[in-house]
Amino acid sequence: MTTEMVGIEIEDLHLAFGKTKVLTGVNLTIEPGEFFAFLGPSGSGKSTLLRSIAGFGPQPEGHIRIGGKDVVDLPPWKRNVGMVFQSYALWPHLSVRENVAFGLKERKMPSSEIGPRVAAALDLVGLKHLAERMPNQLSGGQQQRIALARTVVVEPKVLLLDEPLSNLDASLRVQMRRELLALQRKLGLTTIFVTHDQEEANTTSDRMAVLDGGVIQQIGTPQTLYDTPENLFVASFLGTANILEGKVERDGGDIRFVAGTGDKLLLSSEADGTGAIVLRPQNIAITDRPDGDTLSGRILHREFLGSQIRYIVQAAGTEMVVDQGHKAGEAGYLPETDVHLKVNTQSAVWIPQ
Amino acid sequence: MTSSSRPAAGGRSLADRLPDALFPKLSGPAIVGLFIAIFLGGFLIFPVLQVIYVAFQDPGSGALTLRNFGDFFATSLFRESFVNSFYVSAMSVVFATLIALPLAYITTRFNFGGAMIVQSLGFIPLIMPPFVGAVAMQLIFGRNGTVNLLLREHFGFTIPFMDGLNGVILVQSIHYFPFILINLSTSLRNIDRSMEEAAQNLGSHGMRLFRKIVFPLAMPGYIAGAVLVFIKVFDDLGTPLLLNVNNMLAPQAYLRITSVGISDPMGYVISVILVAFSVLSLWASFLVMRGKDYATVQKGGGGLARRDLKTREKVLAYGAVALILLLVLSPHIGLLLLSLGTVWSYAPLPDGYTLQNYVTMWENSQQYIANTLLYAGLAALGDVIIGTAIAYIVLRTGIWGRKGLDYLATAALAVPGVVLGIGYLRSFQGIDVPFVGEPLASWWVIIAIALMIRRLPYALRACMAALQQVSHALEEAAENLGASKTRTIRRIVIPLMMGGILAGFVTSFATAAVELSATIMLVSSDADSPLAYGIYLFMQTPSGRGAGAALGIVAVVIVGLGTLLSQIIVERDKKLKTQSGDH
Numbered sequence A: 001m002t003t004e005m006v007g008i009e010i011e012d013l014h015l016a017f018g019k020t021k022v023l024t025g026v027n028l029t030i031e032p033g034e035f036f037a038f039l040g041p042s043g044s045g046k047s048t049l050l051r052s053i054a055g056f057g058p059q060p061e062g063h064i065r066i067g068g069k070d071v072v073d074l075p076p077w078k079r080n081v082g083m084v085f086q087s088y089a090l091w092p093h094l095s096v097r098e099n100v101a102f103g104l105k106e107r108k109m110p111s112s113e114i115g116p117r118v119a120a121a122l123d124l125v126g127l128k129h130l131a132e133r134m135p136n137q138l139s140g141g142q143q144q145r146i147a148l149a150r151t152v153v154v155e156p157k158v159l160l161l162d163e164p165l166s167n168l169d170a171s172l173r174v175q176m177r178r179e180l181l182a183l184q185r186k187l188g189l190t191t192i193f194v195t196h197d198q199e200e201a202n203t204t205s206d207r208m209a210v211l212d213g214g215v216i217q218q219i220g221t222p223q224t225l226y227d228t229p230e231n232l233f234v235a236s237f238l239g240t241a242n243i244l245e246g247k248v249e250r251d252g253g254d255i256r257f258v259a260g261t262g263d264k265l266l267l268s269s270e271a272d273g274t275g276a277i278v279l280r281p282q283n284i285a286i287t288d289r290p291d292g293d294t295l296s297g298r299i300l301h302r303e304f305l306g307s308q309i310r311y312i313v314q315a316a317g318t319e320m321v322v323d324q325g326h327k328a329g330e331a332g333y334l335p336e337t338d339v340h341l342k343v344n345t346q347s348a349v350w351i352p353q
Numbered sequence B: 001m002t003s004s005s006r007p008a009a010g011g012r013s014l015a016d017r018l019p020d021a022l023f024p025k026l027s028g029p030a031i032v033g034l035f036i037a038i039f040l041g042g043f044l045i046f047p048v049l050q051v052i053y054v055a056f057q058d059p060g061s062g063a064l065t066l067r068n069f070g071d072f073f074a075t076s077l078f079r080e081s082f083v084n085s086f087y088v089s090a091m092s093v094v095f096a097t098l099i100a101l102p103l104a105y106i107t108t109r110f111n112f113g114g115a116m117i118v119q120s121l122g123f124i125p126l127i128m129p130p131f132v133g134a135v136a137m138q139l140i141f142g143r144n145g146t147v148n149l150l151l152r153e154h155f156g157f158t159i160p161f162m163d164g165l166n167g168v169i170l171v172q173s174i175h176y177f178p179f180i181l182i183n184l185s186t187s188l189r190n191i192d193r194s195m196e197e198a199a200q201n202l203g204s205h206g207m208r209l210f211r212k213i214v215f216p217l218a219m220p221g222y223i224a225g226a227v228l229v230f231i232k233v234f235d236d237l238g239t240p241l242l243l244n245v246n247n248m249l250a251p252q253a254y255l256r257i258t259s260v261g262i263s264d265p266m267g268y269v270i271s272v273i274l275v276a277f278s279v280l281s282l283w284a285s286f287l288v289m290r291g292k293d294y295a296t297v298q299k300g301g302g303g304l305a306r307r308d309l310k311t312r313e314k315v316l317a318y319g320a321v322a323l324i325l326l327l328v329l330s331p332h333i334g335l336l337l338l339s340l341g342t343v344w345s346y347a348p349l350p351d352g353y354t355l356q357n358y359v360t361m362w363e364n365s366q367q368y369i370a371n372t373l374l375y376a377g378l379a380a381l382g383d384v385i386i387g388t389a390i391a392y393i394v395l396r397t398g399i400w401g402r403k404g405l406d407y408l409a410t411a412a413l414a415v416p417g418v419v420l421g422i423g424y425l426r427s428f429q430g431i432d433v434p435f436v437g438e439p440l441a442s443w444w445v446i447i448a449i450a451l452m453i454r455r456l457p458y459a460l461r462a463c464m465a466a467l468q469q470v471s472h473a474l475e476e477a478a479e480n481l482g483a484s485k486t487r488t489i490r491r492i493v494i495p496l497m498m499g500g501i502l503a504g505f506v507t508s509f510a511t512a513a514v515e516l517s518a519t520i521m522l523v524s525s526d527a528d529s530p531l532a533y534g535i536y537l538f539m540q541t542p543s544g545r546g547a548g549a550a551l552g553i554v555a556v557v558i559v560g561l562g563t564l565l566s567q568i569i570v571e572r573d574k575k576l577k578t579q580s581g582d583h
Helices: A046-054 A096-106 A111-124 A140-152 A170-187 A198-204 A222-227 A232-237 B028-055 B067-074 B076-109 B115-121 B130-141 B146-155 B165-189 B193-201 B206-235 B238-242 B249-260 B265-289 B311-340 B356-396 B402-414 B417-428 B444-468 B472-480 B485-512 B517-522 B531-539 B542-582
Strands: A008-017 A020-030 A035-039 A061-066 A081-084 A158-162 A190-195 A207-212 A215-220 A242-251 A254-259 A264-267 A274-279 A284-287 A294-304 A308-315 A318-325 A338-343 A349-352
Touching: A008 A046, A020 A046, A020 A215, A035 A046, A035 A198, A046 A061, A046 A081, A046 A158, A046 A190, A081 A140, A081 B193, A096 A111, A096 A140, A111 A140, A140 A170, A158 A170, A170 A198, A190 A198, A198 A222, A207 A222, A207 A232, A215 A222, A215 A232, A232 A242, A232 A274, A232 A349, A242 A264, A242 A318, A284 A318, A308 A338, B028 B265, B028 B356, B028 B402, B028 B417, B028 B444, B067 B076, B067 B265, B076 B115, B076 B165, B076 B206, B076 B249, B076 B265, B076 B311, B115 B311, B130 B146, B130 B165, B130 B238, B130 B311, B130 B531, B130 B542, B165 B206, B165 B238, B165 B311, B193 B206, B206 B249, B206 B265, B206 B417, B238 B249, B238 B517, B238 B531, B249 B265, B249 B417, B249 B517, B265 B402, B265 B417, B311 B356, B311 B542, B356 B402, B356 B444, B356 B485, B356 B531, B356 B542, B402 B444, B417 B444, B417 B517, B444 B485, B444 B517, B472 B485, B485 B542, B517 B531, B531 B542
Parallel strands: A035 A190, A035 A207, A081 A158, A158 A190
Antiparallel strands: A008 A020, A008 A061, A207 A215, A242 A254, A242 A274, A254 A264, A274 A349, A284 A338, A294 A308, A294 A338, A308 A318
């Protein structure tokens, strides 16, 4: 079951439900064989975008090319893109075998071929022994695998996964996402995965697009997006971010960030004008001794998280989140303690206004 | 219903000192439950068992025998009646499906401006008892009715819409198709759109998609509706009687009992067959639907995707709906014309128009109307009292056998009115009512009881639904603040259920007001007759048809207003509850 790998190009896609704009100016290129994630909060348009690719919902303006062919005018049943639904959408009146065979029958495949194909697909997801069961006799994880088998058995050009793990419990979710990735690599199928869970997107995808308000905010590898967010939404949506607003002052060769409170930080990269800097909690250290480049603050609150201790520190006019690694025997700082924060400015990201 | 766990003030009462074995201590609800069980046993189970027993009894010797059934199948008229009843029921299901399927499909799949019309269309036929419309249908679709007169004049041929069994099928399918429409529409709406999208995604669309995915998923709703139609038609007495089609089972049972006599075993044999078929159909539908709860709507997902109709489709859809609407309304239109017409025969429309029929009707039927209000009022009151009590016992107590009470009350569904009537006649003929000096079987109260039993399953469902919507926490909060069980029921539970109870009352009242099957057996004098029987009497003579139609209009208005009222109550209740939930 290997198909020719195809890419997806989306060009200037717009979509509105009545007067509400749900997608605005989406431009995106997904490489053949790529595992790509759409990440965003609910209402960000990520599912709508996925459904547009499959041909569901109102017809958008713009172009969607799959393997170079514009499919935007085609009805869903002529697109040959495989979609796995959030609810799995296994038909309760058909057995597992009939569910998986459905798409092949629709393609008028002779039954002598359907049998082995269905068996192979069920084998692929490890559930050959459940072929005669009805969907309501399966667990959530099994239903998920059958839905996957039902989709890949027709050898679609691309695979679309709409929040496929959200109905599973936490431990199964981790296992299933590994299986999904392994299966995707094995089939070499260009795959789009929609999720609101950044951990899922981070762990599975080659690249991802972060969406908010129907607009793509940034596209890149998970690491790029986390380390160098291009805007405050991406910065705060991916992980925890401390955001300090202020302006940049130049003093000879030094570039300094000046917060609204007057606190200053020496930056190690180019910056100019007004804006904000993004500091990750693990890139800030707590120290007793001030030097020329520390922020003074006061510990408000601490949460013991096991491998680290998370402090909420009042500093630079805001409440900053600071994570410190924990080693056995170390007491750490107590609330109401005055401390100084040493910022690793190499990791600080400047986002101009 | 006082709490038995609390010691009475002022020492042990007499009841407390009696030995427990003699008077086992029962809680209030248990005593109420026991009374209801005895009542249902006496007025539902016993008469029906009596009918079954007599069917297997040799009329001469009283010994148990199968001979009566042998005689039944040896008589060609009965064999024919059996086949006819089956044929008419099956064909009614087919035609009801032909009417309901397009309507359900159009309203659930498309953005259709007429959806509201179609929804009310689901209620219009139900507000008219089928036998009332039967005569009017005869005048419109009969051999010399409006349609055929016009056809003959312009095209030179006629269609036997109303000839013999055809007439019964037409009238019944027009009357009962809403059962299929309502159930099928609900089922269709309960299919999650991802079910359909998954099939489209795999290459399926159009009719194939409907046939292979959508319709099978809606099947449980369709079957539930179709079985109801089948049973209702199979058991119905009024329509064939009024259309003068006597070679069917229910009319045969009625005619045997009324003409040959109460001791003739054939009426009982037919009754057993009617009950057996009702139970068998329900059981078969249960088998088919077991494990097939296909309601797949996800949280936030909203049924099948609706799409806009193209212009050509719009014309088709509105055309189909208009045609069906006209067909469905024809009994009402015909009845109205008949009630306002002077003479209407061998003509497409009445010769002239008058209000005289209403005057005649009013002069002759005040007693009928008064009786109907009394019987239906008593029946509906009894229904909601018993319904509320059973609902509380089943949902809120752990009393032994509480489920049985529910089944017992619901069992009335499987008992055709004509069977209940025969059972009452047989069982209560020999029991004289004290101080009245009449046998119980011919006392007017028995008609009200029969109506009460017949409508109980519906009222019970309404009460159950109403109580299910009352959160248990609301009761616990009252008890926590010191209210006893009795006071909690009176001050919290009943007021919160009131909307549902009222709706149940109104529906029971309205449908009991036009019931004919059981009452026609039990009416012993004209003075005791309800409205439905009055219409039947009027319609027996051509000269009385106008007045009968006028009385029919009264019936339609009563049921229509009742249905409207119960809708308003339910809506208001819903609004009230959502408002209180918002704050």
